[in-house]
Structure formats: structure tokens, C-alpha cells
Amino acid sequence: MPAVPKQKALFSETPELVAHKRKLTSRSGSFVDNMKLPVHRWFRYSAGFSAQWVETELAAMSQDKTELRMFDPFVGSGTSVLAACASGIEAVGIESHPFIYRVARAKTNWNVDLSRFRDKTITILAQAKNGIINSSRAEIPLLGKCFTDEALNKLDSLRHVFLESHNDATDEGELAWLAITSIIRSCSTAGTAQWQYVLPNKKKAKVTDPFDAFELRVAQMHEDILHAQNAGWTNNCKIVLTDARDPVLPEAKKYNLVITSPPYPNNYDYADATRLEMTFWGEVKGWGDIHDAVRKHLIRSCSQHSSKEKLDLDDLLQDAVLDPIIGELEPACRELAEVRKAKGGMKAYHTMAAAYFTDLGDVFQALRPICSSGSKMCFVVGDSAPYAVYLSVDRWLGELALAAGFKSYKFEKLRDRNTKWKNRKHNVPLHEGRLWIEG
Ligand SMILES: C[S@@+](CC[C@H](N)C(=O)[O-])C[C@H]1O[C@@H](n2cnc3c(N)ncnc32)[C@H](O)[C@@H]1O
Incomplete structure (x- = not known):
């Protein structure tokens, strides 16, 4: 009688699965793979870690049936908290870099009313296209060095329309802010160094038109929002602007899991990494301002x-x-x-x-x-x-x-x-x- 092949247990550790987990673990400290993942990919944060690795850890930890409440004291662009959303786990993340906090917080608006998001972004683009302004901001040294006049006029038109009529702190408003924020680099002629520092003197070959980039980003966000909503992500996740050394949290909770990555003592300047974006929005005027605006709040x-x-x-x-x-x-x-x-x-x-x-x-x-x-x-x-x-x-x-x-x-x-x-x-x-x- 021929031997009956042994049936594989469900989720057994096949060599492929073991190899996949090993790959995820070895890349756990890297944000690169997140650029292919819904919602995570809305903003490149080179200091981030892998969302898939976090999800794998959460899945393994959920097996013992203890209800997980996760906390991330250095949530950055929100990777761990969004991975918790996708895994149905309650989570709170804190961040003290005001600009990165706004990015992460906007990403947690994936449960927005889609038609409001669509209406707002269509209106912003139409208004910007109808009234392209002649930007005077090329006089700001960093902006003048990083954009062509045409790109700056178009970006500034989006910015102007947003600040004048749409900066309303609604979920869709914050997503529109993120859509503009996330195209700044691709519309700039300046290169970006490994740690996301802007390199005004290193010119890039490929630069995107701001209106095209905005439309594409919004379409991608639309697709990802649908994905998250249909996949049943949980809405039990929050990002709070506070300092991990002395956090002020809205609710006194006891967390049983922390997944995080603190700054390393390796001279990486988180404030410098967002200098171009913050200068574009007018939050800093130049290099000298970023200490008070950002760095002094950080480790x-x-x-x-x-x-x-x-x-x-x-x-x-x-x-x-x-x-x-x-x-x-x-x-x-x-x-x-x-x-x-x-x-x-x-x-x-x-x-x-x-x-x-x-x-x-x-x-x-x-x-x-x-x-x-x-x-x-x-x-x-x-x-x-x-x-x-x-x-x-x-x-x-x-x-x-x-x-x-x-x-x-x-x-x-x-x-x-x-x-x-x-x-x-x-x-x-x-x-x-x-x-x-x-x-
Ligand atoms: C290594 S990054 C974390 C990235 C995150 N895992 C992600 O995937 O986006 C460290 C983060 O800690 C933040 N940070 C630094 N000092 C902080 C503090 N005192 N309180 C809260 N967050 C802080 C930095 O702004 C930075 O975003």
C-alpha cells in the first residue's frame, strides 16, 4: 500500500514561511518595504521600521489569547500603530516631533468618509489650477534652490488654496495636507541624501509636475483607504503629540506590549530630515529655526x-x-x-x-x-x-x-x-x- 503523505498542519512552518519570517526579521529596522504597503506608503520616513515585521510579531503574540494593548513611545510616521490597526489590536503611539506627528496622525484618518475626501481634494486641485499664483517665495533660499519657478508656483497654489479654505482640522482636511506634503520631494529638483536630508546642490533628473503628482497621490490614497476600510482595520488606534520622557496621555491605561524604535545616538538629526517640508509650509524660515521648532522637543x-x-x-x-x-x-x-x-x-x-x-x-x-x-x-x-x-x-x-x-x-x-x-x-x-x- 502506498504511504499516505503526511498532511501539513495549518500554518505549519514550511521552509518558505521560515525563510519569509527570517527575511522580515532581518529587515525589521527598515522602512523600504513599507513603500509598497497601503497607507504606510503615503509618506517616506527613512527612520521608520518595517510594518510587515510588526504585523508578524503581533500575530505571533496574539496566539496566547491575551488581549494586547500596544504602546509605542517613538511612533514616528505611525508604522506600529497602523500595523496594529490592520491586526485588530488597540494601540497608542506618541511622537514629539510636531511635523512627523501630524503626518502619522493624518495616516490614522484612513477611516475618513471617502466622498468628503474626494470632494475636498477635487476642489483643492481645481481651485489651485484656476488661480495659479506667481510665488514670491523663491526668495527663501532653500525653496529657491530646490524648485523651478513653475513647480514652486503650482505647489504654492495648492498650499495657498489649502491654507485659505481647507485647513479645517477635519479628517479629510488633514489627509489633503498630507497629500500636498508627500509630493514636495518628488516635485523638487533637489536630491535627497540617505537619511532624508535635502541636498539642494545635487540636481535630480526626474521631477514630477505638482498637479499631476497631487492627483496621483490622491488616487493612491483613495485606493488605500478603500483597502483599509474593506479589510476591516480597527479604529482603536491613536497618535498623541507628547514627549516620551514625560508623556501626558488622555487616558490612564496599562499597556502590556511596547514595540518601538527610539532614536539611536548616531547623530541623525530628525529636525533636519523635515527641513524642506517645514520650510515649504512656512513653519520654519531656515536652518536656524529648526532647533526651537523641532529639535528641542526630542531625545x-x-x-x-x-x-x-x-x-x-x-x-x-x-x-x-x-x-x-x-x-x-x-x-x-x-x-x-x-x-x-x-x-x-x-x-x-x-x-x-x-x-x-x-x-x-x-x-x-x-x-x-x-x-x-x-x-x-x-x-x-x-x-x-x-x-x-x-x-x-x-x-x-x-x-x-x-x-x-x-x-x-x-x-x-x-x-x-x-x-x-x-x-x-x-x-x-x-x-x-x-x-x-x-x-
Ligand atoms: C527611529 S524613529 C521611529 C520611527 C517609527 N518606528 C516609524 O516606523 O516611523 C524615532 C522617533 O522618535 C521621535 N522622538 C524623538 N524624541 C522623542 C521624544 N522625546 N518623545 C517622543 N518621540 C520622540 C523622533 O521624532 C522619531 O520620529
Whole structure:
């Protein structure tokens, strides 16, 4: 008798599934794949992580039947919260970068009344086309360098119509704002660097017409809204503008799951990443304004931030929140203070490092009372070595979490960094991965 083939269990771990999960996990720190996903793709945020990875984690965690309430203290463009919406899980995300908050908050309006969204965007485009203005804003240096006159006239017409008649804080109004915001880069002649910094002097070959780009974006949003609504995404998800170090939340809730990625202490300037968009909307006039408008609200993870605030290393190191790691952190900061003297840029990494760990220590202290006992947290983190001085980010954050009252931590490395490029600034091997904290 021929052998009866063994029946595969439903959702059994086929080699393909295992390979797929491994691929998702290894790309968990990257936003790239999100540009193919409904709603996520409305705004490219290079600091973001993978939505599919979050959904896979949520599906696995949902299996033990505990009702999940997820919290993300650094929600950025909203990836984790939107992944929770798609997974039917209640979630709150907070963000203190006012501009990125508005982007993420607008994305959660996927449950908008579609006909109102359609009417509003059709009206905005028609009004802009009917009254193309002669923009005087090419005098603003960044705008003058980044757009042709024709593109700026058309973009400014959309902006003008929106600000005059449609900036009404309705769901459809915020989506229309996002539609305009999200086409700024594709209509600009300026290049974009790896970290989303605008490069006015690097000209791009392909530039889109603003009216065409707006129409295309709106059509895409329309399609994605239909998708989310038909797929039955839950509406139990929120984005709040507040600071993770001392969050003010509308409801006192206990969360049993945190999935997040904090800034890394790697000198990435989140304020600079949105400089073009904020200048376009008139929220900042130039480079000098972005500290007050954005950076001062954020974790101190770049040297521009710590030098602007003229931080004092001795004062910083006295903060009791640093006690669990002071034995290792202090020598690293003192070394940085010495090394910088021989460097042309004299970057204030010494105070940046001390301030960064103080801030993350405060975040863990703030998380403890809003997380239930037995909660699970996943922090996607990367270490760093400014001026080749190694900062043991995952271990130090783990120790700060224990000091705040969490019970255990373990680090799962996902990939090595700083191994490939020829123009690396130093040879210190770095890594990125997930810091799992429980208790
Ligand atoms: C690595 S990004 C998170 C990206 C997010 N996972 C996503 O997919 O879009 C870190 C975020 O933390 C935000 N942030 C920095 N300091 C903060 C603070 N004190 N409170 C809340 N959010 C903060 C930054 O503006 C940034 O958007």
C-alpha cells in the first residue's frame, strides 16, 4: 500500500514561511518595504521600521489569547500603530516631533468618509489650477534652490488654496495636507541624501509636475483607504503629540506590549530630515529655526542638539538616572571630551552621549507606570561609536530598564553595521537588533 503523505498542519512552518519570517526579521529596522504597503506608503520616513515585521510579531503574540494593548513611545510616521490597526489590536503611539506627528496622525484618518475626501481634494486641485499664483517665495533660499519657478508656483497654489479654505482640522482636511506634503520631494529638483536630508546642490533628473503628482497621490490614497476600510482595520488606534520622557496621555491605561524604535545616538538629526517640508509650509524660515521648532522637543541624539543647548558634562553625569551605567558611561564621555579636541569639527558627542542615556533612562521610568506587570517590550536599537569611542547602547539601555523596575532584558542581534563602506569614519564593528525587555 502506498504511504499516505503526511498532511501539513495549518500554518505549519514550511521552509518558505521560515525563510519569509527570517527575511522580515532581518529587515525589521527598515522602512523600504513599507513603500509598497497601503497607507504606510503615503509618506517616506527613512527612520521608520518595517510594518510587515510588526504585523508578524503581533500575530505571533496574539496566539496566547491575551488581549494586547500596544504602546509605542517613538511612533514616528505611525508604522506600529497602523500595523496594529490592520491586526485588530488597540494601540497608542506618541511622537514629539510636531511635523512627523501630524503626518502619522493624518495616516490614522484612513477611516475618513471617502466622498468628503474626494470632494475636498477635487476642489483643492481645481481651485489651485484656476488661480495659479506667481510665488514670491523663491526668495527663501532653500525653496529657491530646490524648485523651478513653475513647480514652486503650482505647489504654492495648492498650499495657498489649502491654507485659505481647507485647513479645517477635519479628517479629510488633514489627509489633503498630507497629500500636498508627500509630493514636495518628488516635485523638487533637489536630491535627497540617505537619511532624508535635502541636498539642494545635487540636481535630480526626474521631477514630477505638482498637479499631476497631487492627483496621483490622491488616487493612491483613495485606493488605500478603500483597502483599509474593506479589510476591516480597527479604529482603536491613536497618535498623541507628547514627549516620551514625560508623556501626558488622555487616558490612564496599562499597556502590556511596547514595540518601538527610539532614536539611536548616531547623530541623525530628525529636525533636519523635515527641513524642506517645514520650510515649504512656512513653519520654519531656515536652518536656524529648526532647533526651537523641532529639535528641542526630542531625545538628545545628535551633537547639533547638545551643542546648541550648551550642555555641561559634569552636570549631566550627576543625574541619578544614570547610576546603573555610570561606571562605563563616564569613561566613554570623558574620552569623547578629550578626543574632540583633536578633531576639526569639535563635535559635542561627549555631552550628546550623556544626555542621550539620561533621556532614555527617563523614558524607561515613564514607561514603568503605564505598562502592566508582566508586559513585554521590544526596542529596535543600534549601537554607535562617535569618534570611534564605543557606546554599548543595547546593554546600557537594558540596565536602565532594569533600574526602572522591569525584570529582565536580552538582546537579539539582527545585523552587523559599519562593515561594508570604504569611506567609514572608523573601524569599530557595530550592530543593530532587538532589545527584549520583560516584567
Ligand atoms: C527611529 S524613529 C521611529 C520611527 C517609527 N518606528 C516609524 O516606523 O516611523 C524615532 C522617533 O522618535 C521621535 N522622538 C524623538 N524624541 C522623542 C521624544 N522625546 N518623545 C517622543 N518621540 C520622540 C523622533 O521624532 C522619531 O520620529
